[in-house]
Amino acid sequence: MLLEFYKYQGTGNDFVMIDNRTETFPKENIEIIAHLCDRRFGIGGDGLILLENDPKTDFKMVYYNSDGNQSTMCGNGGRCLVAFAKKMNVINDTATFNAIDGLHHASVSPEGIVSLQMIDVNQIKNTPDYSFLNTGSPHHVQMVDDLKNYNIKKYGAALRYGPLYGKEGSNINFVTKIDNTNFNLRTYERGVEDETLACGTGATAVAIAMNATGQTEATAININVEGGKLTVSFDKKDNLYTNVFLIGPAEFVFGGTVSI
Numbered sequence: 001m002l003l004e005f006y007k008y009q010g011t012g013n014d015f016v017m018i019d020n021r022t023e024t025f026p027k028e029n030i031e032i033i034a035h036l037c038d039r040r041f042g043i044g045g046d047g048l049i050l051l052e053n054d055p056k057t058d059f060k061m062v063y064y065n066s067d068g069n070q071s072t073m074c075g076n077g078g079r080c081l082v083a084f085a086k087k088m089n090v091i092n093d094t095a096t097f098n099a100i101d102g103l104h105h106a107s108v109s110p111e112g113i114v115s116l117q118m119i120d121v122n123q124i125k126n127t128p129d130y131s132f133l134n135t136g137s138p139h140h141v142q143m144v145d146d147l148k149n150y151n152i153k154k155y156g157a158a159l160r161y162g163p164l165y166g167k168e169g170s171n172i173n174f175v176t177k178i179d180n181t182n183f184n185l186r187t188y189e190r191g192v193e194d195e196t197l198a199c200g201t202g203a204t205a206v207a208i209a210m211n212a213t214g215q216t217e218a219t220a221i222n223i224n225v226e227g228g229k230l231t232v233s234f235d236k237k238d239n240l241y242t243n244v245f246l247i248g249p250a251e252f253v254f255g256g257t258v259s260i
Helices: 030-037 075-087 152-160 200-212
Strands: 002-010 013-019 047-052 059-065 094-099 102-108 113-117 124-126 131-134 138-143 171-179 182-189 194-196 220-225 228-237 240-249 251-259
Touching: 002 075, 013 075, 030 047, 047 075, 059 075, 075 094, 075 102, 075 113, 075 200, 075 240, 075 251, 124 200, 131 200, 138 200, 152 171, 152 182, 152 194, 171 200, 182 200, 200 220, 200 228, 200 240
Parallel strands: 013 047, 059 094, 138 171, 182 220
Antiparallel strands: 002 013, 002 251, 047 059, 094 102, 102 113, 113 240, 124 131, 131 138, 171 182, 182 194, 220 228, 228 240
């Protein structure tokens, strides 16, 4: 079977995109999905995303980690899927779509900047050492001093597989503050089981955690990731974070066909 694919990246977070509106992709085949995401023997990507029909919205997002397993929400993947939907003429400049964590709204600027509304956040666990919250995916947020030289894979894996989060694990984010509106971030992603160049739900979690812990009073925060820069904005009332938007570029890289 010949499969048409498209490759997209958002601040270095890269994805294999498949138009599955005809429902022909073998979505239960974990081995095929993992193979397509393999950087040596497949197309290569941090994940694979299916664009599917949805009866109530513009489209549906189905996301798989690079290990082949369906996963929770991916923010940069969602932004890339919006750009892909525009390329496929499914949408114009705005979108409403369904994902595993519910309804999302998004828009695309003429310059290709995608703004994606994330879920509201009203539960944050703050401790002296870390914060934990769910922004569509679970995220551990921890501040460190020497982020540039920090061993993300070693310490990220130790926390991801450690007693804090049990069998399901968590994504692990290490953060350094630059100033009131700028933070540096490196992320260990579960399912990829390594550091990725960016993580959208992670950037969202970091921005909210930094506000919740008093590191900043800003409600629009720049997050510098290894692959570029993301901006997270939100409204805050008491302990509720609403109108949360993840903002950044989403770019088409290449496309082609592959035999599966």
